[in-house]
Amino acid sequence: MQNKYEALDKNDDNSDIKDLYKKIFPYLKPYLSRAILGFLCAIPIGAFEATVAMALKPYMDSVLVEKNLQISSYIPYLIIGFTLIQGLFIYLSGYLIAWAGSKTKVKLMQSLYNKLLNMESAFFDSKSSGLIISRFSIDASIATDKLLSQIKMLVTKSCSAFFLVCVLFYNSWQLCILAVGVLCFAIIPMSKVRKKISFISRKSVDVAARLNTYYNEAFGGNKIIKSYNLFKNREENFIKILNETFSLGMKQVQVSSLLTPFMYLIASLGIASVIGIGGHLILTKQISSGNFVSFIAALVLLYTPVKSFGNNYIDFKGSLLAMERVFKILDYTPSIKNKENPIEFGKFQNNIKFENVWFEYEHDIPILKNINLEVQQGETIAFVGNSGGGKSTIVNLLPRFYDIKEGKVTIDNIDIRDISLEDLRENISVVFQDNFLFEGTIKNNILIGSPNATEEELNNAVENAFLKDFIAGLDNGIETWIGERGVLLSGGQKQRIAIARAFLKNAPIVVLDEATSALDNKSELVVQKAIDALMQNRTVFVIAHRLSTIKNADRIAVINSGEIVEVGSHDNLMQIQEGFYQTLYNAQFKTREQAEV
Ligand SMILES: Nc1ncnc2c1ncn2[C@@H]1O[C@H](COP(=O)(O)OP(=O)(O)O)[C@@H](O)[C@H]1O
Numbered sequence: 239m240q241n242k243y244e245a246l247d248k249n250d251d252n253s254d255i256k257d258l259y260k261k262i263f264p265y266l267k268p269y270l271s272r273a274i275l276g277f278l279c280a281i282p283i284g285a286f287e288a289t290v291a292m293a294l295k296p297y298m299d300s301v302l303v304e305k306n307l308q309i310s311s312y313i314p315y316l317i318i319g320f321t322l323i324q325g326l327f328i329y330l331s332g333y334l335i336a337w338a339g340s341k342t343k344v345k346l347m348q349s350l351y352n353k354l355l356n357m358e359s360a361f362f363d364s365k366s367s368g369l370i371i372s373r374f375s376i377d378a379s380i381a382t383d384k385l386l387s388q389i390k391m392l393v394t395k396s397c398s399a400f401f402l403v404c405v406l407f408y409n410s411w412q413l414c415i416l417a418v419g420v421l422c423f424a425i426i427p428m429s430k431v432r433k434k435i436s437f438i439s440r441k442s443v444d445v446a447a448r449l450n451t452y453y454n455e456a457f458g459g460n461k462i463i464k465s466y467n468l469f470k471n472r473e474e475n476f477i478k479i480l481n482e483t484f485s486l487g488m489k490q491v492q493v494s495s496l497l498t499p500f501m502y503l504i505a506s507l508g509i510a511s512v513i514g515i516g517g518h519l520i521l522t523k524q525i526s527s528g529n530f531v532s533f534i535a536a537l538v539l540l541y542t543p544v545k546s547f548g549n550n551y552i553d554f555k556g557s558l559l560a561m562e563r564v565f566k567i568l569d570y571t572p573s574i575k576n577k578e579n580p581i582e583f584g585k586f587q588n589n590i591k592f593e594n595v596w597f598e599y600e601h602d603i604p605i606l607k608n609i610n611l612e613v614q615q616g617e618t619i620a621f622v623g624n625s626g627g628g629k630s631t632i633v634n635l636l637p638r639f640y641d642i643k644e645g646k647v648t649i650d651n652i653d654i655r656d657i658s659l660e661d662l663r664e665n666i667s668v669v670f671q672d673n674f675l676f677e678g679t680i681k682n683n684i685l686i687g688s689p690n691a692t693e694e695e696l697n698n699a700v701e702n703a704f705l706k707d708f709i710a711g712l713d714n715g716i717e718t719w720i721g722e723r724g725v726l727l728s729g730g731q732k733q734r735i736a737i738a739r740a741f742l743k744n745a746p747i748v749v750l751d752e753a754t755s756a757l758d759n760k761s762e763l764v765v766q767k768a769i770d771a772l773m774q775n776r777t778v779f780v781i782a783h784r785l786s787t788i789k790n791a792d793r794i795a796v797i798n799s800g801e802i803v804e805v806g807s808h809d810n811l812m813q814i815q816e817g818f819y820q821t822l823y824n825a826q827f828k829t830r831e832q833a834e835v
């Protein structure tokens with residue numbers, strides 16, 4: 239099970255470029271006309287270099303050798319004219335390619351974000367936040383930012399190479415064969431370096447993700463870091479990762495920098511042999527000196543891009559690897575999704591049943607074992623038991639945060655996996671111990687699940703959640719900004735906002751998982767009142783530490799190590815001598831009951 243998600247972060251050893259292009263194509267398709275136009279504009283950019291080299295021959299022969307001044311007088315204008323036209327094409331092609339590339343990126347990131355939202359909870363359990371940012375945002379940028387511009391460069395460079403070779407050939411076919419032959423040697427080190435670079439790139443990605451996590455933890459865990467004096471610990475670990483980044487970066491430079499001198503060597507070999515043999519050809523009048531100068535100019539222009547090929551290649555390979563990772567994610571089908579033609583489900587009316595339910599987070603480690611339970615509409619069922627027994631797990635199965643392994647969970651006798659996820663979740667409100675608030679105002683946060691609620695419904699929810707006085711005391715009232723994750727509020731206030739949200743949603747089923755456990759006595763009291771109101775006339779699954787909540791439940795299910803060991807009312811369960819509930823009651827609740835009274 240673990241490997242399922244791990245594989246999403248890794249590059250395969252033999253990725254097929256053709257396959258990747260096929261996958262990115264649909265994203266590029268809407269912008270293809272501009273991209274092609276951009277590529278077309280890139281062709282003359284390459285051709286201009288050859289034209290300049292070509293022009294050197296008549297210049298040499300007519301002006302320098304034959305002293306023909308007429309040609310020399312219009313050459314300056316030609317140069318300026320050419321540069322202007324070349325500039326225009328560079329601008330056009332740069333703009334068009336960047337436009338198509340950025341649009342493709344936007345589209346890709348949109349799909350990735352959609353995928354992220356639809357990922358199952360188990361995926362998030364297995365990932366760090368840093369990894370999520372790397373995978374879903376940074377990779378998309380790397381994949382698309384450089385891809386088109388690299389292709390453009392390739393188009394320009396290959397056109398320029400093609401025309402330059404033509405110039406070479408025109409000036410002297412003998413020298414041309416020699417020069418191009420030497421150039422072919424450059425291919426050998428390239429292929430050697432390729433493998434090495436892929437390996438380093440892959441490692442760099444892992445390390446970058448770990449760095450991200452450290453930033454996120456410095457943000458989210460800043461209070462823990464302060465209170466445990468973790469500065470040194472954090473910093474040391476961070477420096478370790480930084481150093482790893484450094485050595486990986488240096489390795490990459492090592493490999494690519496070795497390539498550059500090698501290319502220079504090959505280039506100089508080519509030029510040296512051409513000059514050696516070229517002299518002979520001029521002396522024997524096989525070529526003119528204009529031919530020779532034009533040839534050398536074209537050759538230098540041809541070798542220049544070859545020399546920088548190493549660095550371009552690193553960028554290009556990086557893009558491809560990132561693209562591969564991006565498509566791994568996009569190709570992944572979330573395991574919790576609607577089945578084909580799901581049943582449309584209205585409002586829950588009769589009962590919820592767990593039938594022989596087995597569940598595991600990790601392969602072959604059962605967490606829930608053969609759970610059987612039937613809950614009637616309107617009933618309140620409380621789950622009690624030791625920590626880690628599986629109480630939260632059971633209630634998380636209802637909205638399908640996780641899917642079960644065996645058995646079935648039904649709602650009104652329909653398997654919840656047959657119902658559309660939207661309809662199912664529409665029927666359930668969940669209030670956790672720590673509820674997530676979004677950056678925005680109190681009002682935004684209450685309305686988030688029910689944007690069409692009327693002013694009256696909103697006011698009722700605020701009142702029922704005992705938020706009215708609190709909001710009235712704020713300068714900006716319900717429009718008060720609460721900061722990311724609601725950091726500007728107390729725990730009790732946050733809980734009440736979450737409860738107001740649930741009131742507005744008005745779902746018939748309510749799941750309360752330790753909703754008051756993190757609160758101090760005073761806040762707990764008012765939150766409890768709000769919760770009591772929310773429980774009215776609803777079917778409630780409650781995990782609570784307050785004895786009164788448990789006692790008032792219609793039935794109590796005792797969960798021990800993933801099994802339901804006792805079910806019944808408080809009085810019934812207390813009858814079972816030495817039973818699980820009685821033992822638990824004596825050990826935990828009794829003292830608390832005295833405190834509550
Ligand atoms: N996301 C998860 N991934 C893997 N194991 C988990 C996850 N959540 C809980 N567990 C494990 O499942 C067991 C039951 O946990 P939980 O349902 O949270 O217990 P309770 O709510 O009764 O305290 C525990 O052993 C816990 O370690």
Ligand SMILES: [Mg+2]
Pocket residue numbers: 629630631751
């Ligand atoms: Mg729990």
